[in-house]
Amino acid sequence: MSIKEIDKSYVAGTYGRFDVEISHGKGSLVYDTQGKEYIDLSSGIAVNTFGMCDPVFINAVNEQLNKCQHTSNLYYSEPCAKLAQLLCERTGAKKVFFGNSGAEANECAIKVARLWGSENKGEKYYNIITLKNSFHGRTLTTLSATGQDVFHKYFNPLTEGFLYAEANNVESVETLLMENKCCAILMELVQGEGGVMALNPDFVRGVSMLCQKYNILLMIDEVQTGNGRTGNLYAYQGYGIEPDVITTAKGLGGGLPIGACLMFGKTENVLGAGLHGSTFGGNPVSCAAGISVIERIDNTLLNEVKEKSKFVFDELNGAQGIKSVSGLGLMIGIETEADASLVISKCMERGLLPIKAKNKVRLLPPLNIPFDLLKKAVSIIKEVAKECVQ
Ligand SMILES: *Cc1c(COP(=O)(O)O)cnc(C)c1O
Numbered sequence: 001m002s003i004k005e006i007d008k009s010y011v012a013g014t015y016g017r018f019d020v021e022i023s024h025g026k027g028s029l030v031y032d033t034q035g036k037e038y039i040d041l042s043s044g045i046a047v048n049t050f051g052m053c054d055p056v057f058i059n060a061v062n063e064q065l066n067k068c069q070h071t072s073n074l075y076y077s078e079p080c081a082k083l084a085q086l087l088c089e090r091t092g093a094k095k096v097f098f099g100n101s102g103a104e105a106n107e108c109a110i111k112v113a114r115l116w117g118s119e120n121k122g123e124k125y126y127n128i129i130t131l132k133n134s135f136h137g138r139t140l141t142t143l144s145a146t147g148q149d150v151f152h153k154y155f156n157p158l159t160e161g162f163l164y165a166e167a168n169n170v171e172s173v174e175t176l177l178m179e180n181k182c183c184a185i186l187m188e189l190v191q192g193e194g195g196v197m198a199l200n201p202d203f204v205r206g207v208s209m210l211c212q213k214y215n216i217l218l219m220i221d222e223v224q225t226g227n228g229r230t231g232n233l234y235a236y237q238g239y240g241i242e243p244d245v246i247t248t249a250k251g252l253g254g255g256l257p258i259g260a261c262l263m264f265g266k267t268e269n270v271l272g273a274g275l276h277g278s279t280f281g282g283n284p285v286s287c288a289a290g291i292s293v294i295e296r297i298d299n300t301l302l303n304e305v306k307e308k309s310k311f312v313f314d315e316l317n318g319a320q321g322i323k324s325v326s327g328l329g330l331m332i333g334i335e336t337e338a339d340a341s342l343v344i345s346k347c348m349e350r351g352l353l354p355i356k357a358k359n360k361v362r363l364l365p366p367l368n369i370p371f372d373l374l375k376k377a378v379s380i381i382k383e384v385a386k387e388c389v390q
Pocket residue numbers: 100101102103104106135136137138188192193221222223224225249250
């Protein structure tokens with residue numbers, strides 16, 4: 001049997017896979033088992049921050065792997081402590097909890113919000129506001145936090161205590177706050193799965209002010225927007241707000257599984273002994289990878305991300321066959337006149353690997369994609385978008 005057939009026989013059918021079997025890669029180029037070369041425009045959904053088989057990443061992981069692959073949280077371990085320190089120094093957060101995924105990072109944030117709410121406001125203040133069209137994960141509770149009905153179908157009863165406000169509508173948030181007992185709002189600053197929609201900065205500042213007014217936590221889901229993706233280390237740093245909690249995952253480990261919930265001043269002491277945990281959380285290899293990723297996301301790289309972003313927006317805005325371009329940094333959604341799936345499959349034929357978000361072609365290239373590859377990719381996208389409507 002071919003790998004495709006074995007996969008279809010034995011792997012749970014939860015994914016609609018593209019008809020490509022990835023074998024290996026180098027930097028921003030990946031190869032399938034037929035030897036076909038692609039420019040990677042999705043980095044494993046914003047995970048491979050520095051592309052495939054990056055030497056610095058490999059070295060950091062190898063070194064740790066040759067010392068100790070796992071210890072459990074019953075002991076101290078350097079990579080976990082050092083990554084937490086680095087994240088706090090770069091953000092102003094006070095404490096970090098490590099899990100293994102974005103959903104787990106958000107689960108932690110939700111527990112923090114409920115704990116904080118019950119300690120500071122009263123037991124009934126367990127409601128958390130999220131936004132319509134958001135995405136926060138696939139566990140039952142993060143699914144409940146996700147403001148999209150399509151994800152909720154079949155899984156009732158959902159976790160109670162989530163209320164959905166309209167994105168970019170401050171009044172809709174305030175109405176929920178007036179009518180319900182709330183402890184927090186959780187939102188993405190660029191709704192990734194929801195179609196790469198950057199929130200309006202006025203809305204974000206408005207929500208931040210409401211958090212002060214109603215004494216609730218401002219929690220930002222930076223699972224996709226974090227770790228340099230939007231041109232800041234974390235996207236909130238470009239919005240002039242001071243969150244109480246941020247969550248991140250995807251690009252943090254550069255390809256290894258890790259999630260983190262960062263707690264700022266108000267929430268730093270909420271998680272006490274025995275209140276949360278994870279066997280693999282803070283795994284030394286994942287944390288060593290995380291350190292190597294975060295250390296490299298400096299101003300030079302962030303400026304490069306911004307320049308590359310500007311290039312893509314400038315090239316695609318107003319191009320034939322392209323209706324609109326949305327997003328921030330190297331998290332970009334392209335609304336094409338032709339069906340996005342058609343555009344994606346034509347791009348794949350021509351050696352590009354973009355993905356989809358709602359009705360858009362989504363680009364999430366490695367942050368260090370060389371300019372010449374990005375230029376080549378963008379010119380192919382333009383050609384394909386045009387061809388598809390002719
Ligand atoms: C991907 C994503 C998640 C879920 O992360 P997993 O690692 O798949 O659990 C949560 N929130 C946002 C914004 C995401 O993009």
